[in-house]
Amino acid sequence: MMITYAVIVAIIGQLVSADLQQQLALSSASSDFSQRLYQKVALDKPSIVYSPYSIHSALTMTSLGARGDTATEMKNTLSITSLGNSVHAIYKELIQQINSVTDVELNTANAIFVKPNFQIVPKFTQDTSEFYSAQTANIDLSADGGPEKPINDFVANKTKNIIQNILPPGTIDSNTVMLLVNTIFFNGTWRAPFEAHRTVSQDFKQLRGAVKQVQMMNADRYVNIKRDAVNKVDVAELPFKGGRFSMYIALPRAVDGITDLEQLLVQPEKVKQLFTGLSSVRVQLSIPKFKTETTLSLNTPLKDMGIRKAFISNAANFSGITSAQVFISQVLHKAVIEVKETGTVAAAATVIGVSLTSVQLPPTQAFIADHPFVYFLRDNQTGQILFQGKFSG
Numbered sequence: 529m530m531i532t533y534a535v536i537v538a539i540i541g542q543l544v545s546a547d548l549q550q551q552l553a554l555s556s557a558s559s560d561f562s563q564r565l566y567q568k569v570a571l572d573k574p575s576i577v578y579s580p581y582s583i584h585s586a587l588t589m590t591s592l593g594a595r596g597d598t599a600t601e602m603k604n605t606l607s608i609t610s611l612g613n614s615v616h617a618i619y620k621e622l623i624q625q626i627n628s629v630t631d632v633e634l635n636t637a638n639a640i641f642v643k644p645n646f647q648i649v650p651k652f653t654q655d656t657s658e659f660y661s662a663q664t665a666n667i668d669l670s671a672d673g674g675p676e677k678p679i680n681d682f683v684a685n686k687t688k689n690i691i692q693n694i695l696p697p698g699t700i701d702s703n704t705v706m707l708l709v710n711t712i713f714f715n716g717t718w719r720a721p722f723e724a725h726r727t728v729s730q731d732f733k734q735l736r737g738a739v740k741q742v743q744m745m746n747a748d749r750y751v752n753i754k755r756d757a758v759n760k761v762d763v764a765e766l767p768f769k770g771g772r773f774s775m776y777i778a779l780p781r782a783v784d785g786i787t788d789l790e791q792l793l794v795q796p797e798k799v800k801q802l803f804t805g806l807s808s809v810r811v812q813l814s815i816p817k818f819k820t821e822t823t824l825s826l827n828t829p830l831k832d833m834g835i836r837k838a839f840i841s842n843a844a845n846f847s848g849i850t851s852a853q854v855f856i857s858q859v860l861h862k863a864v865i866e867v868k869e870t871g872t873v874a875a876a877a878t879v880i881g882v883s884l885t886s887v888q889l890p891p892t893q894a895f896i897a898d899h900p901f902v903y904f905l906r907d908n909q910t911g912q913i914l915f916q917g918k919f920s921g
């Protein structure tokens with residue numbers, strides 16, 4: 529009896545860890561993609577925020593309908609080739625996990641809007657529904673406020689009105705046949721909130737000697753910290769209530785060290801290292817209170833990263849979506865993050881437009897984030913980076 533019991537426990541243990549292994553493989557793929565994207569979209573901007581999860585999952589969902597070289601390029605760029613078709617089942621599990629989280633408010637949704645009477649391969653509708661819980665609806669070409677409005681309303685609704693007007697008027701034209709949409713909304717309270725009365729205006733040292741006044745939140749407390757002398761970066765982990773999700777702030781040791789840190793992000797091993805080996809230290813903590821909003825058109829960055837055929841009107845192969853000749857005409861992303869004393873609210877949406885081819889203690893240490901830094905809002909369990917950004921004052 530005892531032996532049987534032990535065997536069952538061992539098998540269950542294996543199943544759980546196999547599942548976790550798959551989640552870690554997916555988050556690793558998504559992070560690699562995210563860091564390559566960072567190099568394309570973030571280096572020329574003082575501050576930026578985007579959701580690696582949202583962009584990666586929307587493109588992976590779209591890849592369900594890609595064939596031939598179009599599919600190969602998408603999978604290679606998304607770093608999902610080695611996961612094979614199981615990537616969609618892993619996303620299914622992740623989406624279920626995300627939508628059942630307690631302690632923080634976290635929701636994700638997918639949807640597909642299709643031009644009325646446009647024929648979709650039934651398997652594509654089935655698979656996007658099965659693996660991504662994507663609801664399919666028609667584009668309302670005669671909607672009040674334009675055909676973009678119902679889609680903007682969907683995104684606003686799923687992000688508690690944080691992401692508004694993601695589609696500018698005129699985005700949907702006579703060639704648009706489909707829009708694939710992903711949203712994510714996060715609202716977490718810090719496990720240890722900052723005291724509002726300790727927030728004061730302080731200097732933030734920007735690049736090239738400029739100094740800006742920012743609202744700095746202050747606390748003396750135990751924080752998971754890593755002092756990485758080799759890579760010249762200090763990392764602080766600020767957990768949200770529940771402990772599963774954390775904000776990681778990667779602060780270069782040098783006031784102007786952000787460029788070196790950004791170069792480090794290209795190496796997947798270096799990124800993983802940012803999140804390991806932290807230990808609890810009592811510090812004087814100073815983190816700016818900030819809000820960043822970013823809108824990105826991802827066509828050019830994604831082409832530079834290797835997704836080429838999908839964007840070429842007469843070369844894209846989406847025969848898994850439709851028998852008509854279609855291509856990706858646009859990939860739009862919008863994200864907002866607000867970091868304050870009580871916690872962090874962040875939301876993002878990605879819209880992929882598919883068009884028909886015709887036209888185009890007393891602390892002894894300190895962690896003072898008073899110069900440009902990079903941050904990650906991360907699921908400590910699956911390793912998923914839900915949001916990533918840079919703040920330069």
Ligand SMILES: *[C@@H]1O[C@H](CO)[C@@H](O)[C@H](O)[C@H]1NC(C)=O
Pocket residue numbers: 595596845847
């Ligand atoms: C798309 O790819 C499929 C599978 O590789 C192939 O059978 C089909 O001919 C391709 N279609 C076009 C238009 O290239």
Ligand SMILES: *[C@@H]1O[C@H](CO)[C@@H](O)[C@H](O)[C@H]1NC(C)=O
Pocket residue numbers: 684685686688689
């Ligand atoms: C989103 O839509 C649902 C159902 O129509 C509604 O109950 C909810 O209040 C809406 N949320 C927002 C933020 O508008």
Ligand SMILES: *[C@@H]1O[C@H](CO)[C@@H](O)[C@H](O)[C@H]1NC(C)=O
Pocket residue numbers: 688715716717873
């Ligand atoms: C986030 O959560 C806090 C605390 O529960 C709440 O007061 C706030 O309204 C929420 N923000 C949004 C945008 O839902």
Ligand SMILES: *[C@@H]1O[C@H](CO)[C@@H](O)[C@H](O)[C@H]1NC(C)=O
Pocket residue numbers: 767771772774908
């Ligand atoms: C996050 O995970 C790491 C390793 O899995 C662990 O050491 C750390 O304590 C976790 N953080 C929180 C806040 O639970």
